[in-house]
Amino acid sequence: METHSLLFSASKMAKRYPGTTALNAVELEVRPGEIVGLVGENGAGKSTLLKLIMGIEQPTEGAMAMRGEAYAPRTPIEANGMGVGMVFQEQSLIQNLTVGQNVFFGLEASYVRCGFLDKRRMYEDTRKILGEIGIDYIRPDKKVSNLDFATRQMVEIAKVFSVVTRRNAGGNLILLDEPTSVLNRSEVDNLFDNMRRMAAGGNSVIFVSHRLDEVLDVSDRIYVFKDGRNAALLDRKDANEAILYEKMVGKTVSGEYYKEDRQAVPGDEVLLEARNLGRRGFFGGVNLKLRRGEVVGVCGSIGSGKEDLCAVVCGDESYTAGELVVKGRVERFASPRQALKAGVLSIPKERREEGIIAEAPIYENIAMSNFRAFRRFGCVSARLERENARRRVDELSIRTPGINQSVGFLSGGNAQKVVFARILSSDADVLVLNHPTRGVDVGAKEEIYSLIRDITASGKGMILLGDTLDECIGLASRIIVMKDGLVTREFDAPAGAKPEQLEIVKYMV
Amino acid sequence: MDKQGYSSPIAREFAQEMARRNRIERIVGLAPVAILAFLVIVLSLVADGFFSLYNMQSVLSQLSIPLVMSMGLTFVILLGGTDLSGEGLGGFVGSIVVLMVLNTRTNLDWGLWAAVIGVAAGLMVGTISGFIHVYGKMPSFIVTYAMASVMAGFAVLSYRGQPAMSKYEFFITLARGRFLGIPYLTWTALVIFAISYVLQEHTRFGSYVFAIGDNERVAKNTGININRIKILVFAWSGLCIGVAGVLGAIRIGRGEVVIGTGTVFPAITAVVVGGTPLTGGKGGVVHSLIGALIVTVINNGLILLGVNTYYQAAIQGIIIITAVALSVRRGRKVVTK
Amino acid sequence: MSNPAHPDLAASGRVYAGERSRLRDNISRFVSLASIVALLILFTAMNPNFLGAPNIRNLLTDISPILAMSCGVALVLLLGSIDLSMGSIASCSAVMLTLLFGPLGWWAFAAVFLFGVFAGLLNGVLHAKLKVPSFIATLSTQSIWQSAAYIISGGQPLTLVPGNWGYVNWVRAKSLGPLPLGPVPPLFLIALAVMIVYHIYQSRTGTGKTMMALGANERAARLIGLGIDQAKIVAFTLSGIGAAIAGVFFAVKLKSGIPTVGEQYNLIAIASAALGGVALTGGRGHILMVILGVGLITVIQNGMNVVAVDGFWQQIVFGLLVLAAIYMNSDRRRRDLVVK
Structure with missing residues (x-):
């Protein structure tokens, strides 16, 4: 095989979805035997790029090359x-x-004799592969369900390694997406040793992690992504955590964009209070007070426990430690329905799967969190539902041909406004907003920000998981930062005196 | 960072939680064997004649049909599907087999070929069910439920309302004979069990079935032809039902649709009680063997204790609900339909 | 990573499917209606008595129990679940009613109704609270109630003693007070009332609307704050009640309690609901349209009797009809759909 100075390269990669651009003019080069770190905030485009490299999705623009040849996989198998x-x-x-069986899953063909699987030979070869990456203490005939989490991770790597080295002697590319989130230090060290060993064998690794210390520890070069673009490329010797932070944080948009002037001043009444709240294995020791008119932003990376905190507050999961107090009463919600009865309602992250009934008409969707309010003579009155829907559609300027339309037909922004309309039509005054502007186009985003200001002005309280850090800072009046399931810092964020992104990121990673 | 090197106490908790779940699962995995042992001990104490050579032989003989049925069903349930076609299909195969051997209604005398044709018919109908399920994207339970009705109709159609009696000597020998004290019918069932075990453990097919049941998407992304595997599973289930139908015909010596009646329920019970959850992906044929023994021992015990046979189906119903309710994942976000 | 960052694109396929699904609803209803008309013509041509007043009365009498059952199971199907226990609940009800006239008189009807509530409630709790998949939960209870029917009746059909005929003679009433009913039997009126009540409940109450919503998207329905478990339990309870009413119809019609009378009607009820446009995957369908499916099934059944086709053909035809009806209503366009 001819040797090239580059194992893999991607140039001018772009991926656009209707309304949003996930990746724009991104460049990436990987040399043989190199470990490349990839860092960036949530939504910076790391995951999207990996998907394109693996052929899970196709780029809108750009070209990739592997060992100097054009490379455009359409499926992971091709990759x-x-x-x-x-x-x-x-x-x-x-x-x-x-x-x-797992290491050779889908590749058993060469071990089949007369229709039967030659397991002994398969296990011998497995042992060899496990040996190659230094984990030969794992027995090939053990069931995966009997292994602990860290060992499974290693097997997973061995599997990928066996797949890619099968047809190609050396010079393969292995992508690792946040592999260390559940490993302890010695397991992480072990993993890094394996990565270095693979690299020494002429293979290259792209390592994605939100833990900067680990990235600095293992990578030869580090790419920093920001808002779907390359933000920086650093050699390890030139990089330290402070520099990476600085390059990572996205552009700070003016306070005007987030209608900062309309940020409500929190009242005195505490709507919701978490006292030492915890869910075993997910987060713990969270103390938090939400007052009327207040937006509490929760920041953290993937696996920081912020999503789980959200799920507990809105009744989707139960807590195992501390207590949750809503309007002075200790609550233990068995379901989101009970939470709603206490006045807590969420705008979920995955709108299509969790926020709307796509098949149902707009007017029904809007009424769904509060059928009680539309009752007449003991029955839910479609007339009342429609009247309310018409009013909300005007109020929120939802663009739709009519209120009988199925929500599934609406664009992301309009569908999200239907969700807001539903929440406004309910009696809830504690709202949990989980990525409220996810997959929403720019125009609708601004309308939603304005809506959030209106809602807080009316005295409701909000817990907000922002789509970006900037959004979280811009909208919140107070911010708690979480890392590894614990609150690491709390910031006040009054209008006009917002904390810097850089400062917050330091407590996140 | 704490002593064990976890970045936070929460991460350590998570690791502990995973380890705890693993331990529990391992203990629960042994439950079916314990239940079987418990039943045998209790019945030996309370039911006269349970612990006798004669009764053990009769348990083994009663085991044959549920065991054969559950072998096919195990693979279907491992996928996460169900096959309810046994009632009708088993009855159909049993009916036509008797019509094809020396019998009171037709002039055919094809001997053992009749059994081969019967099993082939089962295989074919199973394949058709699998095909409709996979390409029609219709839930397997309703496809096979409807198929059961269709095949029950064809069963009665085949003998026009008047069942044929078998006059085939070899069947009579098979029905009564023993080898090493174990009835021939049970041997047949054990052969099917052995084949199932080899299929599960020593072929690609077996691995793929587990994979599809565990995570269909991963299996698909690996490039496995999922549809083909699914159809093959239903074909295998059809074949097992065919064998069960033939055994049923041999046993009662009459080709009637009732051969299939009441066979599916014990088979599902066996699979689920043995430890293969309805969601698929874990368990297997060895589990189902234990499950089939449990079901057979319970029925046998009830008869010995003089319980009205009408109660048996009801008791089985209660057992199966209990077993499923205990094995089901009850996380808050789990959706069951 | 596991969540696509592009809900709009992910949605576009779904939206398309949504548009198609409306079309499909209408198609299956049209097919049902057209088939009914075609079959009516066919059977009348084969036997001119088919559309005579006596046979219309027969037809409507036959429709009644199936309609009561189908409306019940339609609610369960809207959830995306299934009820396989209706047949034996009906059998058990028929047997119980026949026996209970003696000690309870008119109250026997109430007792059987309560039995239906209980049996349905049991299914609902097993499914919603214990999370047992509905097909296996109801398959098990079907076995339990079938055994109960045998045990209560001693395995034999029970005939209603002439002394108790007074409780069932209203079945043959030709008028409702001063109002003449013509060829419409009272049973049909009751079944119709059940259908209308179920329809209003489904479309005009929070719980009823929840059934539809959770059938379409249970995860969303939960987070919206709807009472998921309650809706499931109520749907199964109404299905149990429908089955018990059907059992009562069988008993009063035949003046006897046959322990297997409901057996074959389970599949028939599911077929009717599916032919009426209720999708087995849940979230789509209309209770009032179920009557079209029931009509079609009954015309076929009755027609086969009138032109004297053997009974086993019915099993074959109904089995195939279920497959065809579900095929018509199933969503095959979503490529990522996992069907078990």
Whole structure:
């Protein structure tokens, strides 16, 4: 095989979705035997780029090359065939098969004799592969379900390694997406040793993590992404955490964009209070007070526990420690319905899957969190539902041909406004906003910000998980920062005196 | 960073939680064997004649049909699907087999070929069900439920309302004979069990079935032809039902649709009680063997204790609900339909 | 990473499917209606008595129990679940009613109604609270109630003693007070009333609307704050009540309690609901349209009887009809759909 100075390159990569641009003119180069770190805030485009490299999605623009040849996989299998493999965040091992069966899953053909699987030979080869990446203490005939989490992660890597090295002797590319989030230090060290060993064998690794110390520890070069673009490229010797922070944080948009002048001053009444709240294995020791008219922003990376905190507050999950007090009463919600009865309602992250009934008409969707209010003679009156819907559609300027339209037909921004209309029509005064502007186009975003200001002005309180850090700072009047399931810092964010992104990021990673 | 090197106490909790769940799962995995042992001990104490050679032989003989049925069903349930076609399909195969051997209604005398054709018919109908399920994107339970009705109709159609009696000597020998004290019918069932075990453990097919049940998307992304595997599973289930139908015909010596009646329920019970959850992905044929033994021992015990046979189906119903309710994942976000 | 960052694109496929699904609803209803008309013509041509007043009365009498059952199961199907226990609940009800006239008199009807409530409630709790998949929960209870029917009746059909005929003679009433009913039997009126009540409940109450919403998207319905478990339990309870009413109809019509009378009607009820445009995957369908499916099924059944086709053909035809009806209503366009 001809040797090239570059193993992999991607140039001018772009990925656009209707209304949003996830990736724009991104460049990436990987040399043989190199470990490349990839860092950036949530939504900076890291995951999107990995998807494009693996052929899970196709780029809108741009070209990639592997070993100097054009590379445009349409499926992960094609990518594997070209020597590119990925260890996914959510593990893809089959729990009730053995380690060996998993390592060679889908590649058993060469071990089949007269229709039967030659397991012994398969396990021998598994042992070899495990040895190659230094984890030969794992027995190939053990079921994956009997292994601990860290070992599974290693098996996963061995599997990817076996897939990509199969057709290509050396010079393969392995992508690792946040592989260290559940490992302890010695396991992480072990993983890094394996990565270095793979690199020494002429393979390259792209390592994505939100833990900067780890990235600095293992990478040769570090790419920083920001808002779907390249923000910086640093050699390890030139990089330290402070520099990375600075390059990572996105552009700070003017306070005007977030209608900062309309930020409500919190009242005195405490709507919701978390006292030492915890959910075993997800987060713990959270103290938090939400007052009328207040927006409390929760910042943190993936796995920081902020999503789980959200789920507990809105009744989707239960807590195991501390207590949750809503308007002076200790509550233990068994379901979101109970939470709603106490006045807590959420705008979920995945709008299509969690926020709307796509098949149902707009007017029904708007009424759904409060059928009681539309009753007449004991029955839900479609007339009352429609009257309310018409009013809300005007009020929020939802662009739709009519209120009988299924919500599924609406664009992201308009569908999200229907969700807001539903919440406004309910009696809830504690709102949990989980990425309220996710997948919403720019115009609708501003309308939603303005809406959030109106809602807080009316005396409701909000817990906000922002789509970006900037948005979270811009909208919140107070910010708590979470990391590894614990609150690391609390900031006041009154209008006109917002904390800097850089300062917050330091407590996040 | 704490002593064990976790970045936070929460991460340590998470690791502990995972380890705890693993331990519990391992203990729960042993439950079926414990239940079987418990039943045998209790029945030996309370039911006269339970712990006798004669009764053990009769347990083994009663085991044959549920075991064969559950072997096919295990693979279907491992996928996360269900096959309810056994009632009708088993009855159909049993009916036509008797019509094809020396019998009171037709002039055919095809001997063992009748059994082969019967099993082939089962295989074919199973394949058709699988095909409709996969390409029609219709839930397997309703496809097979409807198929059961269709095949029950064809069963009665085949003998026009008057069941044929078998006059085939070899069937009579098979029905009564023993080898090493174990009835021939049970041997047949054990052969099916052995084949199932090899299929599950020593072929790609077996691995893929587990994979599809555990995580269909991963299996698909690996490039496995999922549809083909699914259809093959339903074909195998059809084949097992076919064998069960033939065994049923041999046993009662009459080709009637009732051969299939009441066979599916014990088979599902066996699979679920054995430890293969309805959601699929774990368990397997060895579990189902234990499950089939449990079901058979319970029925046998009830008969010995003189319980009205009408109660048996009801008791089975209660057992299956209990087993499923205990095995089901009850996380808040789990959606069951 | 696991969540696509592009809900709009992910949605576009779904939106398209939504548009198609409306079309499909209408198609299946049209097919049902057209088939009914075609079959009526066919059977009348084969036997001119088919559309005579006596046979219309027969037809409507036959429709009644199926309609009561189908409306019940339609609610369960809207959830995306299934009820396989209706047949044996009906059988059990029929047997109970026949026995209970002696000790309870008119109250026997109330007792059987309560039995239906209980049986349905049991299904609902098993499914909603214990999270047992509905097909296996109801398959189990079907086995339990079938056993109960056998045990209560001693395995034999029970005939209503002539002394108790007074409780069932209203079935043959030709008028409702001063109002002549013509060829419309009272049973049909009751079944119609059940359908209308179920329809109003489903479309005009919070719980009823929740059934539809959770059938379409349970995760969203939960987070919206709807009472998921309550809606499920109520749907199964109404299904149990429908089955018990059907059982009562069988008993009063035949003046006997046959322990297997409901057996074959489970599949028939599901087929009717599916032919009426209720999707097995949940969230789509209309209770009032179920009558079209029931009509079609009954015309086929009755027609086969009138032109004297053997009974086993019915099993074959109904099995195939279920497959066809569900195929018509199933959503095959979503590529990522996992069907188990």
